[in-house]
Amino acid sequence: MATTALTPAASAYRSGLYEWLTTTDHKKIGILYVVNSFIFFTLAGLLAMGVRSELAFPGLQFVHDEGVYNQLFTMHGTVMIFLFIIPILTGFGNYVVPLQIGAPDMAFPRINALSFWLLPLAGILMFSGFVTGGAAAAGWTSYSPLAQDRPLGMQGSGEDLWIVGLTLIGTASILGAVNFLVTIFKMRAPGMTLFRMPILVWTVLVTSVLNLMATPVLTSALIMLFIDRNYGGHFFDPATGGNAILWQNVFWFYSHPAVYIMVLPAMGMISEILPVFSRKPLFGYKAFVFATAGIGALGFSVWAHHMFTTGAVYLPFFSLMTFLIAVPTGVKMFNWIFTLWRGKLTLSTPLLFALGFLSMFLIGGIDGAFSAAVPIDFALQDTYWIVAHLHYVLFGGSVFGVFAGVYYWFPKMTGRMLSEGLGKLQFVLMFVGFNLTFFPMHVLGLSGMPRRIADYASTAGWNELNLAASIGGFIIAASFLPFLVNVAVSLRGGRIAGDDPWEGNTLEWATTSPPPPYNFDHLPEIRSERPLFDLRHGRTHAAAVLPDPSPAPQPSH
Amino acid sequence: MTSSTRTRPSNGAIVALLLLVLVVILLAVAVARGANLVKVAGDVVGSMFPPPAATAEAAEIRSLYDVVFVIAAAIFLLVEGLIIWSVVRYRRKPGDDVLPPQIHGNNVAEIAWTVIPTIIVAFLFYISWQTLNSVDAVSKTPDIYIRAVAGQFQWSFVYLADDGQTQEFTQFLPSGEAGGMVVPVGRKVQLSLESPDVIHAFYVPRFLFKRDVVPGQVNRFDFTLDPSEAGQTFRGQCAELCGIGHRTMTFDVHALTQADYDAWLKKQIEAAKATPSPGASAAPPAATLNLTAQNIKFSTATLDAPADKPFAIAFDNQDAGVTHDVAIQDSTGALIFNGTDVKGPGKATDNVQPLKAGTYTFICTFHPVQMTGQLTVK
């Protein structure tokens, strides 16, 4: 448990409720994001348990009204994407990025707070549909004309609440993106050129560009849908000149980049963890940066691969771009593996979750290669194969990455270590449960089980695999118990972490755990992407005093 | 290399060993109970492939899938192998503080694993594009034209004449012995897809194929059933969420020999001409049955009618914006009466031809699962 002793021990002060509600400190806001996200993760997980309970056996056991079932999976998907994954990655970005670049906070702290508080508000709005006649029920993709269809599509005003909630969340994302970009471009410590930034900062940068450019298109789509539903608009109504496929185009133009928004920061997190626990630098740093940027750019050109079966898209272009995006993704995979290669690995919980990410994301990515081949997609689209694919990349990928990050940065955030024993127990249960739930879905999809059905024929041959998937779901749920116990116990009595419990490479480990409000008293020299590693091994020196402020240039205008 | 001071295996190794023992025990128990492990292994591998292809197009898609699968499996084994090898082989021994070689990259390797995957994906794109052009081709001269109409929540199939326009016969029942889309093997069938309401999708797993049914747009595709499939029935289902009855939108595809199909179609067209249209009966109805539709439900689940006499059904549709109708099926499931479609709010009174005594089912052909009941004729 090395410490660099760069900062005097900052006195930890207990913050009261008022402080948490009004804070503009990026570290507290980051923690608020993480806690809020886990609350919504639990809610969306319960919705998933509802889905899996119903599907465990053929016949309708719990949900007698298919309309209710449609609400369950619609809200499960929506909440997981917009109120769990995207915000928790934003939260980690919020906490870690200013520390990793040696800044005292984000560029716009008050807007940072606003971006957070929009989220619980939006969540409450969307969930209130359940008690006001029906939540949104057209799938998280909300295809038109179903999204305007009453009463056979949905009941109540849940869809409108969904639209408004998502618009608020989108606004929060866009403001957050502006914040991250200005912070990263303008507030790096002296010596930290762009190519010395930690990979997590790079992935947050590219994610923020995606958020900035793609989310507003979703906002425009939501507004058009709201106008069609409530003000007699005709955007998506074919009978009066509108176009049902228009919704899909505008929606997916955002929602495809959104999947990279959901995975790139997680990739950044494991790109921090793998080097530390292998005791080697990330293999191919520059290639990794270009691959990330390439994925961001290419990600804007593939959206219609979600629409191959509509008969309304130019298939070869989107198929080619989809295949091409596998190349930078593969580059990253090799970069990660060759970081491990010939390293000296310590199988602590953060590394276990990072390894889980690598294996599961690989499967999810390979699934995608099948779907990129258009004729194969004709067979697999809208079946449980796609459910398997999306969960392998989003759960096996992003969620495992998130837990890697949790175990890695919990000591920095709280000053305490999480228990390794409970962490490993969570990992094993989650890994087994996850694969038991989602691997059979490949088979179910191949054999013909469509998505979004509340029930299936008992003669279709899907009974055993659905039961297995449901059992796996309960195992996943069980895996959170050791996690919750771990957090509760460690907050009070966990081993004291010190500044740098992992022998980290990056600047957040050059200050106390938790850091003082202003983050740093001193910064080491920054000469590579691993400033703390360099300091520890005598290649650079700690700064003895604050750098001399240069005189402000006289403005010439 | 520092000498290890450990005197027993690591915790991780113990756990791995115990799991291995558990797996071996389970396998032994399974074999003892008569499980044919080779067959099971074959089934497991087989489940990673689509079901047997029933059409010529499906066979092409299956060939493409096989190629992609082999490449995918090879990549998976290679990469996963590298991960597992790294984890097993490159472990830090306790007390070892020496850094491993700090390798930042390797240009040759990085170029290789950029160029080679690019070549692989270019190849995959090429072969998939070739297959697509073949599978997706829409002929100007198919043998048979059928229009599949997907409404909430039932399929119907309209058989068209050789001009592709004239309606010859409508198959209202989507599945069962007396329903379903009946098609001949060995002939090119062109399906055009239409929807009056929301987006649906026509999906038959044995065709390895689906296509969306989009309101305001007519999608078309061709298929030719393999002759060996004559006599088979294939399940189909709507594969695009369409509302509260999505799970019930199933249909059957019945494959017949060409001779059987021609005979069947002739019979259907004649029966369609013979079915008395509502209101054609000259005699005044002996009774009027009242039926209301509200909230996608009939007002009653039991109706009675006199035998051997014409009777009327006064139907009141109170669901605004939703189309309902009243139809009657006999005990074999055949549709023997199909009333006027009424878009709510609206009313219609239809005369039904005399029926023999017995038990019949009445349904709304648009919502046959939610709206059904028993008609007792005596």
Next chain:
Amino acid sequence: MTSNAHAMTTVEHNPVAGLAHDARGGISNPILGMILFITSEVMFFSGLFAAYFNVRANAPHWPPLQPEGLAEHFNLHAEPWYALGLTIVLITSSVTCQLGVAAIRRNDRTGYIRAISVTLVLGILFLLGQAYDYSTIGFGLGDGVFGTTFYTLTGFHGAHVFGGVIMLSVILYRGMAGQFSARHHDAVEATSIYWHFVDVVWIALFSTLYVL
């Protein structure tokens, strides 16, 4: 007070807190933030424009012949003069806005207040003119896809003009309260960039709806 002590105490010279004037030179944080925000707004309008061009491309006739009786109102090409007037108002306001920026850059507070006042008046004039246009144009939001796209595009543009009018009011008030100088007027720069963006969107709208 020596200039060094002055340098140490004023917040702007702290290189760690990236505030108004970056000690290392270059664009200030709030202005970079505004430029990025405007990028997101451009994408928002792109979505709406994409919808417009999509329905237009799919329509057999444009302007549409349905609904009955409204076809002559849909023919915006025939009477673009009023909208052209609004365009001239908005372009002029961009000019006066930039004059205001130039004024405050050379510490001319009076010139600044004058220019921004004129800009604000022109902006309000645009909004009133747009409202009058809506009341006399002869079709509504629900009148087919033409009405829907027209009102959505121009309506959201109008909303952005309204936002700009608020911003102009705020910087006008702050200017009158003496809060701006040649060295500190980031809010003016940011607002003017936003106002020019609003103008550019209108030019694109006018060209698309009335000319193309």
